[in-house]
Structures are given as C-alpha cells and as structure tokens.
Amino acid sequence: MADVKGMLPLTEAFYYILIALYAQPSHGYGIMQDVEGMSDGRVKIGAGTLYTALNTLLGKGLIDHYPVPEGTDARRKMYSITQDGRDTVAAEMKRLEELLASGRRIIHPEEA
Amino acid sequence: MGKQVETKYRLWFSWQYEQEEKWINELSRQGLQWKRGGIIRNEFERDASVRYTYRLDYQLGLNKEKREEYLELYRDAGWEFRGNCTPAWFYFRRAWRPEEDPQLYTDRESLVTHYKRLRSMMAVMLLINLFIMCLNGINLLPRANGHLWGIVIPVLAIYALLFLLLGTGVVKMNRKIKRITS
Numbered sequence A: 001m002a003d004v005k006g007m008l009p010l011t012e013a014f015y016y017i018l019i020a021l022y023a024q025p026s027h028g029y030g031i032m033q034d035v036e037g038m039s040d041g042r043v044k045i046g047a048g049t050l051y052t053a054l055n056t057l058l059g060k061g062l063i064d065h066y067p068v069p070e071g072t073d074a075r076r077k078m079y080s081i082t083q084d085g086r087d088t089v090a091a092e093m094k095r096l097e098e099l100l101a102s103g104r105r106i107i108h109p110e111e112a
Numbered sequence B: 001m002g003k004q005v006e007t008k009y010r011l012w013f014s015w016q017y018e019q020e021e022k023w024i025n026e027l028s029r030q031g032l033q034w035k036r037g038g039i040i041r042n043e044f045e046r047d048a049s050v051r052y053t054y055r056l057d058y059q060l061g062l063n064k065e066k067r068e069e070y071l072e073l074y075r076d077a078g079w080e081f082r083g084n085c086t087p088a089w090f091y092f093r094r095a096w097r098p099e100e101d102p103q104l105y106t107d108r109e110s111l112v113t114h115y116k117r118l119r120s121m122m123a124v125m126l127l128i129n130l131f132i133m134c135l136n137g138i139n140l141l142p143r144a145n146g147h148l149w150g151i152v153i154p155v156l157a158i159y160a161l162l163f164l165l166l167g168t169g170v171v172k173m174n175r176k177i178k179r180i181t182s
Helices: A012-023 A028-038 A047-060 A083-107 B014-029 B064-076 B108-143 B148-181
Strands: A063-066 A078-081 B005-009 B032-037 B041-046 B052-058 B080-085 B089-095
Touching: A012 A028, A012 A047, A012 A063, A012 A078, A012 A083, A028 A047, A028 B064, A047 A063, A047 A078, A047 B064, A047 B108, A078 A083, B005 B032, B014 B032, B014 B052, B014 B089, B014 B108, B014 B148, B032 B080, B052 B108, B064 B080, B064 B089, B108 B148
Parallel strands: none
Antiparallel strands: A063 A078, B005 B041, B032 B041, B052 B089, B080 B089
C-alpha cells in the first residue's frame, strides 16, 4: 500500500477529483463538471490545476487509466480511482471529521 | 482570410510570462488578436468584433501522445490552443467575458507547483551551462594564449550574460513563490 498519510492533507482540488472518480470512472471534462456540481459552483478546477493533479495522482498510484469505452472519443483519456486512492479519501475524511468535531466541541458545546 | 496582420516586437523571458499575457490580452481588447509568435516577434490579426482572454502555459517534454492528451483536456475545459513559442510554451485563448478572469491554475498549491517547475527549468539550464563552460575552460584555456581579447573575453562575456539572465529568472520565480506561500 502506498503512503496514504503522506498525501494528507489533500488540497480541495485533489479531494474533489478523488471523490468524483470514487463515484465513477470519468474523463477530465466530466471531473470538472462533477466537482463544480458537488460544490454548488464554488470549486472550479482550472485546466492547468486539473492536468497537474491528474499526473500527480497517476504518479502516486491513487488513480489509474481507464479503458475508453468503444464508440467514444479515444483521445479523451479516462481515469478511475485505485484502492490506494479510496484509502486516501477515507483517511482524509477521517481527518476532516476530527477537525469538525474539535471545532464544534469548542464553538457549540451545548450540542456535543 | 483577408484579415490584416500586424507584427509587433517585444522581448520576454519565462519569468515574465504573466506580463506577456497581460500585453496580449490588452491588445485583444484593442482588436488585435494574437496569431502566432514567440520570444520577440508576434503576429496579430486585426479583428475588433471579438475579444479573447489569452493564457500562456508551460509544459516541458510532452511526447506526441501526451501532448494530444494535454491539448484535449484544455480544449474540454474551454481553451482553444493557438500555438507554441518554443516547444514548452503553449498559447491558449477563450472568448472574453466581463466579470470573468479565467485562470489555468486555480489554487495556490498548483500555482506554486507551476512556478517551481519554471524555477527548476532555469536552475537546471544554469547548472548545465556552468558545467559546459568549465569543460570548455579546461580544454581551451591552455591553448588560448594570445587569443585573450579575440576569443576568451567575448565568450566569458556571453556566459556572464547568460548566467545573469538565468540567475535573475531563478530569483524572480523564488519571489513569486514566496509571495503566495507566506
């Protein structure tokens, strides 16, 4: 298994790319659209950021190339998440939950 | 077809690519649309009916397949590829819209990575040239007797200029990185 903890904390872009691919294999354009949708238009990943991130994630083995379905544009590369990618997302969510829980305990003690 | 082409000269270095972008975008506002060009010479088409946002991107060492993949992804994101200046600088554009300032690098982390790549390109070029200069020096200096002003001094002056430029580039990139990380 790759060094999952070594990737944390993920940037917003990395996190959203990984959960977009957690849902289903996709191409760059699909990822951009999904991320914008999931974040209600708040996170727009620029082309340079996405391209760099995909290369980094491929290099770290968190995502992989996915065979392009027949009859679709073969130039449009597709990506899928790997087990290391899933583990990384899970570890990051655990980290974020802890951050939120700690904050809530201090700021809204009555709800804890 | 039949559009009037204007040529403009302006020297720029890698660490000034954002100023170059600004200049090209300002000309687009004035109706001059970047057609092709490079480090010094740029050709523009006169067309005041459109306006674009241009962006320059740096990607070194893409093979044919990688390049196609790269351009496809940018195309998908709405960027029209217009041309290269050297194999590593890519010119993109998209229709200009008010209230919009579309960027290629949309978060601080990826912008820093981008700046660092530019910095290491210049640092590597500096080291390679330093190495070549030392090799040449060791080989040629013992035979340079009497050629001091004819060869040795001019060559050293050219190297000095090169190192000064590359060194400036590294320092400028360092400043950019510091500005957004601190």
